[in-house]
Amino acid sequence: MGIAYSPPDRVVHADIDAGSSHCLRQGLHRAVQLAGWTVDRAVTDGYVYLLTSPQDAGFQCKVQIHDTGRSVFPGDGVIEVIFMDAEEEHLSSGYVIRYGPGRRLRAHLTPCQIFTYTAGVQGNAVMGGIPFIDPNTLESTIDGCADEDSGIKTTRAWWSSGDLSTADYFWGVPSFRTHWLAGCSATLHNNAFVSEVSDGDETRLRITIPQRPSQFQASYGNNNIAYPLILRWTGTEEPLCFDPLLAWNTSHPVKIRGQIWEAFWRTKYVPWETPLTFDDLAWFSYSCGDQQFAFGSPHIYSTGDLFTLYLRDPGLTIFKCDEEEPEVPAESNYAY
Amino acid sequence: MPTSDFSLAEAAPSYTGTFGNERTTSARSSHTLKSWRSAMQAGGWTEYFGVYAAASVTLNVAHLPVRTPDPAGGEADKLPGAVICTQQPAIVVTFPGGEVHKVWGYDPGQYREPPCASFPYGWTTEETFEIFKPVLAGAAGMGISSVVRTGDVADIRLVSIFPGADDNGITIGGWTGGTVWHGGYNLRSGTYRGHFLSVSAAEGPGRPGIPSHSAMELQARVHQGEEDLFGRTPQRFSLWMDPAQSSPFRWRICVCPYQFAIWMDGYGDGYQMPSPQATMVSMPWAPEGFTGHACFAFVITSFIANIRQSLAWHGFSWFDGGPWSRQTFQSIIVPALRTRADRVTPPAVPDRITTTQGLLITDNAYVTARRDPDSLAVIDNRVAGKLWNCCTVSDNYPPSTVYSTMSGGTWVHVSSENWHPDYAAAPFMRGVQKASVWWRVDSGLPDSGHDASGTALRAADSGDLIPPEA
Numbered sequence: 001m002g003i004a005y006s007p008p009d010r011v012v013h014a015d016i017d018a019g020s021s022h023c024l025r026q027g028l029h030r031a032v033q034l035a036g037w038t039v040d041r042a043v044t045d046g047y048v049y050l051l052t053s054p055q056d057a058g059f060q061c062k063v064q065i066h067d068t069g070r071s072v073f074p075g076d077g078v079i080e081v082i083f084m085d086a087e088e089e090h091l092s093s094g095y096v097i098r099y100g101p102g103r104r105l106r107a108h109l110t111p112c113q114i115f116t117y118t119a120g121v122q123g124n125a126v127m128g129g130i131p132f133i134d135p136n137t138l139e140s141t142i143d144g145c146a147d148e149d150s151g152i153k154t155t156r157a158w159w160s161s162g163d164l165s166t167a168d169y170f171w172g173v174p175s176f177r178t179h180w181l182a183g184c185s186a187t188l189h190n191n192a193f194v195s196e197v198s199d200g201d202e203t204r205l206r207i208t209i210p211q212r213p214s215q216f217q218a219s220y221g222n223n224n225i226a227y228p229l230i231l232r233w234t235g236t237e238e239p240l241c242f243d244p245l246l247a248w249n250t251s252h253p254v255k256i257r258g259q260i261w262e263a264f265w266r267t268k269y270v271p272w273e274t275p276l277t278f279d280d281l282a283w284f285s286y287s288c289g290d291q292q293f294a295f296g297s298p299h300i301y302s303t304g305d306l307f308t309l310y311l312r313d314p315g316l317t318i319f320k321c322d323e324e325e326p327e328v329p330a331e332s333n334y335a336y
Numbered sequence: 337m338p339t340s341d342f343s344l345a346e347a348a349p350s351y352t353g354t355f356g357n358e359r360t361t362s363a364r365s366s367h368t369l370k371s372w373r374s375a376m377q378a379g380g381w382t383e384y385f386g387v388y389a390a391a392s393v394t395l396n397v398a399h400l401p402v403r404t405p406d407p408a409g410g411e412a413d414k415l416p417g418a419v420i421c422t423q424q425p426a427i428v429v430t431f432p433g434g435e436v437h438k439v440w441g442y443d444p445g446q447y448r449e450p451p452c453a454s455f456p457y458g459w460t461t462e463e464t465f466e467i468f469k470p471v472l473a474g475a476a477g478m479g480i481s482s483v484v485r486t487g488d489v490a491d492i493r494l495v496s497i498f499p500g501a502d503d504n505g506i507t508i509g510g511w512t513g514g515t516v517w518h519g520g521y522n523l524r525s526g527t528y529r530g531h532f533l534s535v536s537a538a539e540g541p542g543r544p545g546i547p548s549h550s551a552m553e554l555q556a557r558v559h560q561g562e563e564d565l566f567g568r569t570p571q572r573f574s575l576w577m578d579p580a581q582s583s584p585f586r587w588r589i590c591v592c593p594y595q596f597a598i599w600m601d602g603y604g605d606g607y608q609m610p611s612p613q614a615t616m617v618s619m620p621w622a623p624e625g626f627t628g629h630a631c632f633a634f635v636i637t638s639f640i641a642n643i644r645q646s647l648a649w650h651g652f653s654w655f656d657g658g659p660w661s662r663q664t665f666q667s668i669i670v671p672a673l674r675t676r677a678d679r680v681t682p683p684a685v686p687d688r689i690t691t692t693q694g695l696l697i698t699d700n701a702y703v704t705a706r707r708d709p710d711s712l713a714v715i716d717n718r719v720a721g722k723l724w725n726c727c728t729v730s731d732n733y734p735p736s737t738v739y740s741t742m743s744g745g746t747w748v749h750v751s752s753e754n755w756h757p758d759y760a761a762a763p764f765m766r767g768v769q770k771a772s773v774w775w776r777v778d779s780g781l782p783d784s785g786h787d788a789s790g791t792a793l794r795a796a797d798s799g800d801l802i803p804p805e806a
Contacts, residue, residue: 136691136693137691137692208675210699211674212647212669212714213647213672214646214647215767215768229669234655236626240719247689256691
């Protein structure tokens with residue numbers, strides 16, 4: 001299919017003052033509404049937002065962004081981001097975003113998706129929403145030739161992940177900021193809900209990658225048989241680009257449920273927030289894997305050589321605290 | 337640079353068929369090679385030149401008999417020539433169909449001319465040798481290309497008069513001995529990015545030490561322009577042919593103008609190990625305008641080519657003007673979509689990847705190889721092209737699966753990663769993702785476009801997530 005594009009005026013790349021809980025929540029509140037999120041209701045020190053998929057208005061989920069007053073880090077506080085279905089039957093754990101003096105937060109937003117990060121470093125990575133859904137599953141298409149549940153129709157679906165959760169104080173887990181596996185995640189497909197925290201290998205939310213079909217390790221570098229295939233063209237080292245298919249399930253094997261909006265991934269390591277022109281549009285690298293040396297060889301390779309997720313960059317919109325209107329620079333700002 | 341939208345690297349015609357080892361069922365012909373030639377031509381290859389069959393035979397000239405003077409009574413005192421025809425012949429030529437040509441030598445000083453095919457001895461061993469040579473060639477229906485003398489020992493090189501496979505398997509006995517081999521055909525591929533492949537196929541003696549077992553010997557060259565016709569070392573490989581009438585081999589072949597593959601339906605590569613049973617030769621697709629290399633080619637071959645039971649194939653690769661690579665196990669790898677993270681990802685049984693509705697995923701069949709011909713490291717693999725007319729499918733299948741329908745076409749099952757009938761019982765590699773390679777064909781199809789189970793694969797492009805077939 002290629003890239004799942006949203007309405008272009010609903011893609012927001014926000015740079016938000018995170019110096020305080022008020023400023024962070026205010027900036028996010030304005031940014032998500034620019035992307036088309038609507039306020040479902042106010043809660044104490046926050047809001048519950050309703051997200052609607054541009055693919056099909058019947059697909060909705062909610063995101064609650066609020067401050068519980070809890071603090072994970074000395075000196076800094078955190079706000080919580082909780083994903084849930086529109087019926088509020090299934091809730092993710094509270095993924096946290098840190099605020100404190102001098103801090104800023106970036107958020108990439110579409111009408112039904114969010115990716116947050118702090119420029120240039122790991123942490124404060126919260127992501128999720130309603131994926132672009134496999135069109136086959138939008139209607140029931142029972143096929144007599146199929147060997148399994150071809151009649152399944154997707155009625156609701158959302159995913160979420162964060163690299164730090166206040167619910168269990170588990171941090172440093174992989175997320176799509178660093179990996180193709182989401183260590184701390186919650187997903188819903190129809191009535192099948194999974195919320196988990198894992199150190200990686202057994203996670204049930206992941207992005208598919210092409211690799212050797214034979215044995216292969218996610219965190220390679222410690223085992224000769226684990227050498228990955230570097231999928232770049234001979235001679236030019238030009239990487240391949242792939243659709244970011246999202247897969248999850250209640251148990252393994254996971255199933256492909258859809259695709260991340262406004263995104264693709266490619267097979268070359270670059271630092272976080274490296275700009276790229278692709279499809280005549282501006283993009284930036286959201287994920288970044290650590291570089292490693294292969295044993296006994298001069299080769300450098302990285303998780304990023306397998307998987308670097310790019311998000312479309314409509315240009316940074318800077319949200320200053322307590323200002324009437326956000327500041328929109330003339331050009332995208334990559335002064336990292 | 338495109339995203340992963342599945343797009344077939346199409347090269348037409350794309351043909352599949354089978355051919356068998358029927359050499360010994362027909363006199364003076366090699367149906368195996370001729371069937372191979374026909375299949376290749378159906379897939380767009382053209383005949384380049386014929387390969388002449390040949391044999392080298394050796395004899396010691398000093399040991400050859402010589403004639404004696406005529407008796408005083410002349411012919412009347414000589415013995416009847418018919419006696420010669422009951423003795424051991426000097427030349428015995430046995431043709432593959434069973435026809436035998438015998439020629440006797442005789443001493444014209446002692447015998448009258450025999451009533452059977454014969455030649456007289458000369459006055460010296462050298463003269464006998466000069467008489468013997470054309471008689472030998474005539475009996476075999478071949479010519480003599482060279483005679484190399486090392487003292488009294490003479491090596492005679494017999495070469496077929498016509499190129500092709502017809503003379504393969506002729507055996508020569510009597511004063512000397514040998515077998516005629518290596519006649520066949522050389523076919524050339526279509527020209528792609530200024531290069532073409534030439535592949536010759538001949539019949540040879542097969543496994544060392546077992547001369548009764550013949551082999552289909554292949555040699556692949558890459559050419560850049562006609563002037564480089566013989567400028568590059570060929571890559572030699574073979575497929576073993578069992579000459580036993582009771583179990584003639586039957587190979588599957590898929591061919592398109594820049595690529596062909598051969599294997600035995602229903603079997604893995606190890607069916608007759610250590611005799612090679614499968615191969616693939618390709619000059620894969622590269623993106624338009626790609627500058628990383630001008631031409632990439634590979635030959636999958638080994639005692640176990642690994643092509644049927646894995647997507648990591650054994651063989652040789654070739655880039656531009658360089659040499660063929662070293663043969664290393666799993667050096668040519670087709671990547672496949674993964675969701676399994678690690679060897680410890682549960683469950684231990686390999687997973688296949690499907691969508692919510694159970695649709696399989698089809699994706700591009702990229703092929704990766706090492707440009708450094710001496711490299712043994714997987715980390716040196718890079719994407720070198722895309723297999724013609726092929727895709728990957730996110731499931732694996734037994735070797736008995738031959739055909740399926742998918743995305744409006746008929747596809748042939750080329751390879752599956754680590755298929756086992758029972759993962760609970762069989763030893764298998766953990767951390768394996770189910771994946772297979774399929775080849776879309778448009779001619780040479782059987783009546784049924786389905787595999788043995790009669791089911792059709794349903795597949796979704798990794799990007800398009802196409803609707804199921806009606």
